[in-house]
Amino acid sequence: MKIFYYLLIIIIFSSCYSAKKAQKEVIKAHLTYPKVTSNFCAETFPIKESVIEKIKFVKGKEIIKTDTITVNCDEVVRDAKIDNKVLVRYKTIYQTDTIVKEKTKTIENTAKIKSLQLKIVEKETEIAEKQKTIDLLKYLLGASIIALLLLIFIKK
Numbered sequence: 001m002k003i004f005y006y007l008l009i010i011i012i013f014s015s016c017y018s019a020k021k022a023q024k025e026v027i028k029a030h031l032t033y034p035k036v037t038s039n040f041c042a043e044t045f046p047i048k049e050s051v052i053e054k055i056k057f058v059k060g061k062e063i064i065k066t067d068t069i070t071v072n073c074d075e076v077v078r079d080a081k082i083d084n085k086v087l088v089r090y091k092t093i094y095q096t097d098t099i100v101k102e103k104t105k106t107i108e109n110t111a112k113i114k115s116l117q118l119k120i121v122e123k124e125t126e127i128a129e130k131q132k133t134i135d136l137l138k139y140l141l142g143a144s145i146i147a148l149l150l151l152i153f154i155k156k
Contacts, residue, residue: 052104053103063093066091069090
């Protein structure tokens, strides 16, 4: 009889710790001591920052500049009888290539990432349990078909 009372006391004083109860306690703690809960969350789930730097090479357009120089050969040679002039044309090609550094800064909420990872694990276990029940039902269906065929053959 003493064992019965001990078991009854254990059952009465022990309770299940559910997600609802945990949520109520966290809300109560946050309302009473918001600094403690915010510090706990900040330490447990810090913000993850990452900077990705990409370097791009941008090929520039060609700029063609033409110019003409006239050289008076009479002054160089000092021959006054013949009009010697030479036109020299030349091109200058410029190309402005640039290198661009592009920085991308990402900020991740690790609490949200952890929450989503836990949801993925939960869904995977649900899928595994459903697959087990489907396999069991297939096995039972096959066994019942075999039993039905055996009964048909035995009656004949």
